[in-house]
Amino acid sequence: MDAIIDAWAWLTTADHWSGTGGVWQRLSEHLELTGLCLLLSAAIALPLAFWLGHGGGRRFGGTLAINISNAGRAVPTFAVLVLLTISPVGEHGEAPTIIALVLFGVPPLLTNAYVGVAEADRDVVGAARGMGMSPLQLMFRVELPLAYPLVMTGLRTAAVQLVATASLAALAGGGGLGRIITAGFDTNNTPQVFAGAVLVAGLALLVEGALALLQRLADPRRRPRDARRTPDDERPAASPGRATTTPEMETT
Template sequence: MNWLTDFFGDPANWSGPSGIPVRLLEHVEFSVAAFVLALVVAIPLGLLAGHTGRGGVLVVGAANAARALPTLGLVVLIVLLVGVGTTWPVLVPLVALAIPPILVNTYEGVRGVDADLRDAAYGMGLRGGQVLVKVAVPVALPLILLGLRLAAIQVVATATVAAYVGLGGLGRFIIDGLATKDFPSAIGGAVLVAGLALIVQLAFSLLQRVAVSPGVSRRVTVR
């Protein structure tokens, strides 16, 4: 507890380019950029594969393969390929980490929509794209949001690897603290990362309450 007091109670840790606000903003920037890139890739692929029923084996297989990639090893590989001074060594591993849960949950959510609901929608005159948007996605939304939440939490927790390639973020407190045996800094950085992850968890819980229809929520709960 004294270490936390030493870290958070030190005014020097709250100002300057290495202060908590700046490092927190850098961490959020890395995380948001990686999360958005993963969304752009995974959501369309998941919707398309789930709605058409084609490429499901490929989708799941590719996602599982991406999960097996070692994040830190991928960071080192990208650094060797493109060098330092760019954010790609961090963004590429984080995007690879975020895509699998989003892709698989989107695919499984849309693919698992009751066939009777689809048939009823087609019977009402809706076409393929309309059925996807107006029927499949709303029903699959709880599972899709679960994938988004898992991806966001993983990205926030893993964005500390930016410190390994000389970039900023909350990982600087952890990596630099361990390197210099400044344990209050290392523990304080870990607490900040954990706190940010909890905020993300809470934000997605609130989003699910607002975005998911109560009828769909009850249906998922019953299942």
């Protein structure tokens, strides 16, 4: 309980938020690093997943890609970061951190997008093909809308994982919220370590919530309110005291 109270006191101290090395600066660095790695991961994984999953899936290529991506999840990101840091790549600033995080972000994006496209309703896809749609039209107008929930699930998973794992950048001399945690370890300041962990967890929750809202708003199957109105909704309501007649009543 004392650790929580002390961490809250650290978080509510204005001096810890402003200036060089303050929370706002570290938060900005963390978001920039996470956003860049997420974009790079999506640029690598999504086109490959869409191509492999198109038309029901290329079994050998799809199985190979998923197995490789799943194997990548078993490799510790910290170990990859250390190896890249002591290699010639380590001479190029944040390149080791970016490469390690991109390798960590690709698997959930690739797996979810591939499964979503490959397992799109084949009856719907077959009907669209029978209507004369081209392969590109099938992918962008049928398969991708059907795969949208799984694609976004992979994106949300990758984003949250990257937000949490980007804290390791501090171990390689990078920025981000991890610097607050490492600085707390260096000075044996437990409240600061706890506060840094809370900031990372809170940021992960905020990113998850923002992407969940984006998924709902950008859903291609979500129609505007006006488009959901039926012809019956357009009929004017009968005024009070005025009886409505039906064709059967008029003939009688």
